[in-house]
Amino acid sequence: MATTTIDGIATRYEVLGSGPPLLMYSPGGFDATLEKWRTQGIYAEIQFLEQLPNHFTCITFDRRETGQSGGRVERVTWSDYVRQGKGLLQHLGFDRAFLMGGCMGCSVAAAFAVEHPETVLGNVLFWPVGGARYRMAGHQRFAEHLAFVHQNGLEAVVTLAGESNKPFGADPRSGPWVSVLRHDKDFAARYVRQNVDHYKVLVAGMVRTLLDRDTAPGAEPEDLLRLDIPTLIIPGADASHATSAARYFQECIPGSEYWDVPVSGQTSTATNARVIEFLRKVAGTA
Incomplete structure (x- = not known):
């Protein structure tokens, strides 16, 4: 693990693997530590970090106000979370990268794509949060x-x-x-x-x-509708990850790919293969 300072806030991070950079916004709601990719619920079952580093330089980190990262008492917005990830990429010397969000991290990844489309090679939204x-x-x-x-x-x-x-x-x-x-x-x-x-x-x-809407938060629909970034959406189906939130992203992001597979079919083998297939396809055309 390493720590750097971004926008005056300490950020704990880890870099795994080699290949095109993949910035990963952790799941876990308001406890989005980098460990959650390995330990939380479905993420522990799918084990993304056992597969993705074989193909990509995976960058995970404690989102500000979580884990060992620092924080600042202010009206935190989605843009503040975006700024942390953008600063981490700059610190590591990457001008462009793929993004992947899990859970609440999907909202940050979507906001990142809206604010810095020139930086984002492609976006994976796994189990977006949302719903009433x-x-x-x-x-x-x-x-x-x-x-x-x-x-x-x-x-x-x-x-x-x-x-x-x-x-x-x-x-x-x-x-x-x-x-x-x-x-x-x-x-x-x-x-x-x-x-x-x-x-x-x-x-x-x-x-x-x-938390301003009954669908996926993070970015305004009018801004999502103007995106030209390859996006893969994988839906959840529970009280925090309403399937309607994933469908909302599909509706709003032009040309997005929606993996219409129920949670029961989202096995480790199938899900890693689908994500890697998508990212490698986009990498080949970038």
């Missing part, structure tokens, strides 16, 4: 954090963060900066000195920015 239940659950988490802050103050958040290893999704009271609070004492000291009323307004704005 995903939005409702996300808003509920932020509401629980705001209620805890309102009742107990910011010092209680820092204390709570030190009492367990649960991420924001598992214990919403701890808030979206909980990982940074655990490993950065200076950050924690600045965190408690904030104006608590300003903080509550910031968090309320953050959830409205990130």
